[in-house]
Amino acid sequence: NAGVMQNPRHLVRRRGQEARLRCSPMKGHSHVYWYRQLPEEGLKFMVYLQKENIIDESGMPKERFSAEFPKEGPSILRIQQVVRGDSAAYFCASSPRQGESDTQYFGPGTRLTVL
Amino acid sequence: SQKIEQNSEALNIQEGKTATLTCNYTNYSPAYLQWYRQDPGRGPVFLLLIRENEKEKRKERLKVTFDTTLKQSLFHITASQPADSATYLCALSNDYKLSFGAGTTVTVRA
Numbered sequence: 001n002a003g004v005m006q007n008p009r010h011l012v013r014r015r016g017q018e019a020r021l022r023c024s025p026m027k028g029h030s031h032v033y034w035y036r037q038l039p040e041e042g043l044k045f046m047v048y049l050q051k052e053n054i055i056d057e058s059g060m061p062k063e064r065f066s067a068e069f070p071k072e073g074p075s076i077l078r079i080q081q082v083v084r085g086d087s088a089a090y091f092c093a094s095s096p097r098q099g100e101s102d103t104q105y106f107g108p109g110t111r112l113t114v115l
Numbered sequence: 116s117q118k119i120e121q122n123s124e125a126l127n128i129q130e131g132k133t134a135t136l137t138c139n140y141t142n143y144s145p146a147y148l149q150w151y152r153q154d155p156g157r158g159p160v161f162l163l164l165i166r167e168n169e170k171e172k173r174k175e176r177l178k179v180t181f182d183t184t185l186k187q188s189l190f191h192i193t194a195s196q197p198a199d200s201a202t203y204l205c206a207l208s209n210d211y212k213l214s215f216g217a218g219t220t221v222t223v224r225a
Binding site for chain 2: 004006031033035040041042043044045048056059091093095102103104105106107108109
């Protein structure tokens with residue numbers, strides 16, 4: 001009974017490089033959410049996706065950040081031309097359907113460090 | 116803008132005692148309030164959900180209250196154990212978008 005999988009668990013990038021974070025939702029879950037956690041701060045919603053659709057990207061920076069959830073394969077959060085301020089823990093969560101009270105199951109996170 | 120505040124201080128308690136955590140919010144009228152547990156280097160794990168029309172919810176040694184007038188939730192861990200040591204997060208929502216507090220770190224001494 002595999003939970004939400006994220007890889008890599010740790011990612012180090014130099015300023016200006018690209019970061020690709022992957023998330024495989026729990027089996028049977030078709031809704032994926034990405035959150036970012038900065039040190040000493042709460043998790044902040046970034047984007048909500050269903051298969052092949054971005055439903056809500058209101059929490060995602062307009063530039064350099066993009067997300068996708070293709071028909072086949074994991075969801076990808078992509079950060080282009082990373083800057084030091086992008087250093088954070090990025091968590092993916094999934095749920096079986098979009099319901100206001102549906103529990104979101106979180107992955108272990110990817111810790112991005114930008115040098 | 117909405118604000119969610121949890122106990123600013125870390126909580127250190129003796130095993131067997133009750134830990135009480137607070138979550139206060141402003142400029143928000145959530146329909147749901149959830150509590151999560153987060154261990155170092157791990158993702159949040161769901162514990163309890165309480166709806167705006169519910170006053171109290173229990174699950175084993177955990178109890179949550181939700182006062183929409185005071186805009187506050189209390190989270191209790193009774194008969195605490197060292198294994199309960201973790202950071203506890205409250206999260207508010209009206210739909211799929213969870214808004215988290217910064218968390219309260221609880222340490223239970225044996």
